[in-house]
Amino acid sequence: MKEIKILYLYPDMLELYGDYGNIQVLKYRMESRNINCVIDSYSIGDTPPDFSSYDIVFAGGGADNEQTILADDLVKYKENIKAAVQNGVFFLLICGAYQLFGKYYKGVEGNIIPGLEIFPYYTEAIADRKKRCIGNIVLEVDLKNDKPTKVIGFENHGGQTFGSLSPFGKVLYGNGNSFGDKQEGFFMGNVIATYLHGPLLSKNSEVSDYIIKYCLERKYQENIELKPLNDDFEIKCREQMLKRLKK
Ligand code: GLN
Numbered sequence: 001m002k003e004i005k006i007l008y009l010y011p012d013m014l015e016l017y018g019d020y021g022n023i024q025v026l027k028y029r030m031e032s033r034n035i036n037c038v039i040d041s042y043s044i045g046d047t048p049p050d051f052s053s054y055d056i057v058f059a060g061g062g063a064d065n066e067q068t069i070l071a072d073d074l075v076k077y078k079e080n081i082k083a084a085v086q087n088g089v090f091f092l093l094i095c096g097a098y099q100l101f102g103k104y105y106k107g108v109e110g111n112i113i114p115g116l117e118i119f120p121y122y123t124e125a126i127a128d129r130k131k132r133c134i135g136n137i138v139l140e141v142d143l144k145n146d147k148p149t150k151v152i153g154f155e156n157h158g159g160q161t162f163g164s165l166s167p168f169g170k171v172l173y174g175n176g177n178s179f180g181d182k183q184e185g186f187f188m189g190n191v192i193a194t195y196l197h198g199p200l201l202s203k204n205s206e207v208s209d210y211i212i213k214y215c216l217e218r219k220y221q222e223n224i225e226l227k228p229l230n231d232d233f234e235i236k237c238r239e240q241m242l243k244r245l246k247k
Contacts, residue, residue, distance in 0.1 A: 001034060001035070001036050002034075002035045002036065002216060002219075002220060003035065003036040003037075003038060004026075004030055004035060004036070004037055004038070004055045004056065004212070004215050004216070004219070005038045005040070005053070005054045005055050005056070006023060006026065006027075006037065006038065006039045006040070006054065006055065006056045006057075006058060007040050007041070007042060007049055007051065007054040007056070007057045007058070008020075008023055008039060008040070008041040008042070008058050008059075009041075009042055009043075009057065009058065009059040009074075009097070010042070010043050010044070010059060010062070010066075010070050011041045011043060011060075012043050013043065013044075013062055013066040013069065013070050014059050014060040014061060014062040014066065014070070014094075014096055014097055015060050015061075015062075016060060016061035016062060016063070016095065016096070016156075016197060017061065017154060017156065017197035017198070017199070018197065018198070018199045019060025019061055019094050019095075019197060019199055020060065020199070021198075021199030021201070021202050022058060022060070022092060022094070022199045022200055022201045022202075023039060023058055025199065025201040025202050025208055026056070026201065026208060026211065026212065027039065029205070029208050029209065029212060029229060030212060032227075032229055033212075033226060033227050033229075035212070035216070040054075044069075044070060044073045048076075048077065048080075049077075049080075050080065051077065051080050051081050051083070051084035051089060052080070052083055052084045052087050052089060054084070054089055055089065055090060055215040055218070055219055056089070056090045056091075056092065056211065056215060057081075057084065057089060057090070057091050057092070058091075058092045058093075059092075059093050059094070059096075059097030059100075060094045060095070060096070060097060061094045061095030061096040061097065061197060062095075062096035062097070063096070064105075064107045064108065064113075064125070064158075066096070067096050067099070067100060067105060067113055068107070068111070068113055070100075071100060071113045071114060071115075074100060074116060075114060075116060078116050078117070078118070081116060081118060082116075082118055085118060085190070085191065088189075088190050088218050089190065090190045090191070090211055090214055090215055090218075091190065091191045091192070091193070092192050092200075092211065093191070093192070093193040093194070094194060094195075094196070094197060094199075094200065095155075095156075095157055095194075095195050095196075095197060097193075098161070098185065098186065098193040098194060098195065099115070099123040099159050099161065100113070100115050100116060101115060101116050101118050101119050101193060102115045102116075102117070102118075102119050102120070102121040102122050102123060102161065102163075102186075103115050103117050103120070103121065103122040103163075104117075104122050104123070105122075105123045105124075105125070105159060106122075106123070106124040106125060107125050108125045108126075108127060108129050108158065110127075119164075119186055119191070119193065120163050120164070120165050121161050121162060121163040121164040121165075121177075121186060122161070122162060122163055123159040123160065123161045123162075124159065124160055124162075125158040125159050125160070126158055126160060129158065131158065131179075132156060132157060132158045133155050133156070133157050133158075133160075133174070133175035133176075133178070133179060133195070134155065134156045135154070135155065135174055135175075136152070136153075136154055136155075136173065136174060136241070136244075136245055137152070137153050137154065137155045137171065137173060137174025137175065137176070137184070137195070137196060138150055138151070138152050138171075138172040138173040138174065138241075138242065138245055138247045139151040139152075139153075139168065139169030139170060139171060139172060139176075139184050139185075139196075140169055140170045140172055141168060141169035141170075141187075141207075142169075143206060143207070143210045145206070145210075149204075149206045149207075150172070150238075150242065150247065151168075151169055151196065151200075151203075151204050151207060152196075152198065152203045152204060152238060152241050152242070153194070153195075153196025153197060153198040153200050153203060153204075154196065154197045154198050155174055155175060155176075155195045155196060155197070156197065157195050160177065160178035160179065161177040161178060161195075162177070162178065164177055164183065164185065164186040165186075166186060166187055166188055167183035167184055167185055167186065167187060168184055168185025168186060168187040168192055168193070168194045169183070169184050169185060169187075170182060170183060170184075171183060171184050172247050173245045173246075173247050176195070177195070184196070189214070190214065190218075192207070192211075202234070203234070203237065203238065203241070204238075205229070205231045205234050209226050212226060213226055
């Protein structure tokens with residue numbers, strides 16, 4: 001039986017707007033295809049993980065306060081994480097975690113939270129606490145399938161991210177990396193870093209399957225055709241959302 005191992009970072013601190021749902025969706029979509037899914041978690045005080053021994057590393061969103069607390073712990077693993085990214089481990093990073101993998105996050109009071117500096121972007125919060133990018137968001141994403149796919153989510157961030165040299169998607173509706181931006185997130189084959197909660201994967205089966213296929217092909221060194229699942233309900237929900245947002 002094939003197996004995929006997921007490492008869930010700081011589940012007690014980074015879990016806004018149902019981000020854990022992403023892991024539940026991955027597990028469901030793997031088990032429906034007879035792939036075993038192992039989920040380990042790591043938080044402050046736990047035994048240090050070997051990031052390269054996992055297939056997927058996941059971290060969700062968090063408020064500035066949680067980000068400040070865990071940043072000191074996270075930077076201890078900078079080299080280990082960098083090696084895992086280079087080894088091709090898949091990283092799915094949502095909102096607060098997306099920010100922490102960049103150069104730095106500058107909070108509302110001007111305080112700097114150091115990032116892992118693994119990716120080239122940086123994030124600065126707007127001084128006015130009330131000004132946040134909040135609402136539904138639709139992207140056009142190129143997952144290197146036959147055609148671009150629409151990715152639907154929900155964003156809620158004060159941080160404005162700049163310098164993402166390879167964005168996750170083109171914004172069709174919503175804000176993106178900063179107010180009125182045309183681009184959202186950061187993407188390279190084995191990394192999706194994005195502001196999209198939702199949770200992201202429950203609304204976007206294609207993205208889930210992109211991750212599962214990538215991980216299986218990397219681990220087992222063979223071409224993988226994933227058995228299609230019955231996504232009728234998800235498709236209906238997506239159609240409804242896209243109609244509502246006129247996209
Ligand atoms: N604290 C960050 C911001 O507001 C991230 C918020 C989040 O993860 N939703 O920009």
